[in-house]
Amino acid sequence: MSANPVGSEVYPAAEALNLLGCGRADQQAQSFSDSLQAAAHLGTHLASLAGEIFGHTQTREPGWLARKCVREGVDPGLSQVAVSTSPTPQALGYFLIGRRPTTPETAWTAGLGVHPNWRGQGIGSRLLAAGEQAVAAAGMTKLVLPAPRERLGFYRGRGFARQRCIRTWMGFAHGPSDSPCVTSAPWELPQAPVCELLAWSADVWRRMSASRRLRYTLGPANNPVGFALCSPEGRALLCHRLVAVQPVAASVVINLLLQAIPVGTPVLLYPVAQVSSFTEVLDDSCFAPIQTAEELIKTVLVTAAQP
Numbered sequence: 001m002s003a004n005p006v007g008s009e010v011y012p013a014a015e016a017l018n019l020l021g022c023g024r025a026d027q028q029a030q031s032f033s034d035s036l037q038a039a040a041h042l043g044t045h046l047a048s049l050a051g052e053i054f055g056h057t058q059t060r061e062p063g064w065l066a067r068k069c070v071r072e073g074v075d076p077g078l079s080q081v082a083v084s085t086s087p088t089p090q091a092l093g094y095f096l097i098g099r100r101p102t103t104p105e106t107a108w109t110a111g112l113g114v115h116p117n118w119r120g121q122g123i124g125s126r127l128l129a130a131g132e133q134a135v136a137a138a139g140m141t142k143l144v145l146p147a148p149r150e151r152l153g154f155y156r157g158r159g160f161a162r163q164r165c166i167r168t169w170m171g172f173a174h175g176p177s178d179s180p181c182v183t184s185a186p187w188e189l190p191q192a193p194v195c196e197l198l199a200w201s202a203d204v205w206r207r208m209s210a211s212r213r214l215r216y217t218l219g220p221a222n223n224p225v226g227f228a229l230c231s232p233e234g235r236a237l238l239c240h241r242l243v244a245v246q247p248v249a250a251s252v253v254i255n256l257l258l259q260a261i262p263v264g265t266p267v268l269l270y271p272v273a274q275v276s277s278f279t280e281v282l283d284d285s286c287f288a289p290i291q292t293a294e295e296l297i298k299t300v301l302v303t304a305a306q307p
């Protein structure tokens with residue numbers, strides 16, 4: 001794709017897919033399974049553009065964007081896509097926006113991006129503004145997005161404030177190669193937690209396919225010390241929830257986690273607050289931070305629904 005002087009328009013994603021000849025994702029999914037399908041459909045059709053935007057056309061597992069859209073509750077009725085219609089329709093950028101049932105007032109974003117050849121022409125700003133309007137029209141009052149530090153200026157100039165800094169940490173497991181785990185595990189655990197060391201989102205967990213929801217028991221099976229909920233991310237396992245069910249030190253739980261997962265598997269922990277006593281324990285347990293994101297928030301003004 002090359003830059004050309006032809007203009008572009010920003011459309012709600014459901015409409016954009018129609019224009020791009022990719023079929024229509026439901027604006028208003030009627031059921032939970034409809035909403036999963038609509039999110040996957042959008043992610044499938046934007047995957048090659050995402051590869052160009054983030055420069056990883058070859059390195060991601062097939063289907064990664066569809067899975068991300070499903071997991072993060074991306075709603076094609078809220079999300080926006082910039083399309084140039086001449087000479088043939090092509091997508092130039094997107095703003096993916098999702099919902100989580102447990103936080104109905106907040107819209108969560110799963111990515112804003114513009115093709116490198118089209119940056120600096122206001123498309124990102126227009127996607128952002130259109131997304132905010134859609135969020136407000138849907139009656140939500142907050143928009144949260146994770147952004148790399150180098151994009152802070154862009155978002156601050158558009159009314160976003162820094163909420164917290166979150167990191168992904170990585171370590172390497174050293175358990176047996178046939179480590180047992182439970183699949184299709186629910187977010188709820190067999191025993192009440194004494195301490196919650198890490199918890200992403202029950203909504204995100206419930207939206208993932210059953211075969212990817214793995215639960216590892218930490219410590220002896222008949223007297224567990226804790227539990228970890230993890231999903232495969234390429235070669236790695238991403239830990240979504242890590243709890244102790246006995247009063248033990250965090251370092252004990254971390255070491256049991258590494259012993260519960262097959263040797264050599266990269267173990268990712270997300271989201272870890274930048275400054276917490278937990279990060280000191282991770283530091284001492286051979287984990288290292290591999291990614292930092294600023295979580296930004298903007299309050300949007302609810303607009304009256306269009307007649």
Ligand SMILES: CC(C)(COP(=O)(O)OP(=O)(O)OC[C@H]1O[C@@H](n2cnc3c(N)ncnc32)[C@H](O)[C@@H]1OP(=O)(O)O)[C@@H](O)C(=O)NCCC(=O)NCCS
Pocket residue numbers: 053111112113114115118119120121122123124125126146147148151153154157
């Ligand atoms: C962040 C991003 C979406 C912005 O999109 P965009 O279409 O370039 O946005 P705009 O043109 O509306 O504004 C870009 C800003 O950079 C400036 N700019 C000028 N030339 C530019 C260029 N060649 N490339 C990027 N930005 C440029 C613009 O003037 C504008 O400045 P301002 O913030 O002072 O107004 C885009 O750079 C991108 O896709 N980056 C990679 C993915 C990413 O980091 N996404 C955000 C986290 S999910």
